[in-house]
């Protein structure tokens with residue numbers, strides 16, 4: 390069996406996800422080098438210690454996550470929690486790849502595109518390009534799933550699809566036709582979504598001010614879970630990797646997180 394080198398994989402990933410086009414809060418690509426050749430990749434949302442342990446148990450040579458390491462504004466020193474994670478990964482020669490914004494924004498494999506697919510939301514398109522707005526064009530615009538225009542029905546559908554009860558602010562009796570979403574911790578984009586005409590904004594998390602924004606603009610807010618909304622991009626990426634490198638074994642491991 391021909392093995393894929395770390396370099397080949399890294400190059401293909403960076404090119405496919407167009408990492409050079411993003412100004413991000415963390416480095417995108419190979420964050421820690423491990424074994425030079427890769428036979429098995431474990432995919433996950435966050436490179437936590439628990440996830441790394443599961444990946445090692447599953448005999449991964451590499452992990453690919455949405456939330457990697459080395460975030461802007463965090464203590465850069467390799468101590469405590471960060472040391473434990475890195476030391477563990479080095480001990481097991483794990484390659485650690487992190488893709489943050491490139492894996493939110495990718496038109497096909499990105500978290501926003503995949504959330505639309507999982508929930509059956511319609512993506513507004515112009516000349517084949519999704520309608521987006523806001524900082525880095527990270528907010529997507531579209532329509533609710535067919536037959537789920539009424540917010541109480543839509544909410545129930547989200548709960549069933551993501552297996553998590555969403556936080557809701559607004560009037561459940563209302564029906565919507567223009568919706569906006571951005572996976573993860575995008576609550577600070579709420580007002581931009583409103584300016585773009587959204588009648589409901591779906592993201593992962595909420596902050597205190599979200600309640601007032603929803604009330605004072607009279608636009609609904611859904612917090613569907615940061616982790617819950619960001620499980621799908623990395624899995625779609627896994628399918629694409631398998632197509633490109635059929636000899637690589639791929640496994641997604643979910644470490645559930647209530648936030």
Ligand SMILES: [Zn+2]
Pocket residue numbers: 455456572573574615619
């Ligand atoms: Zn996130």
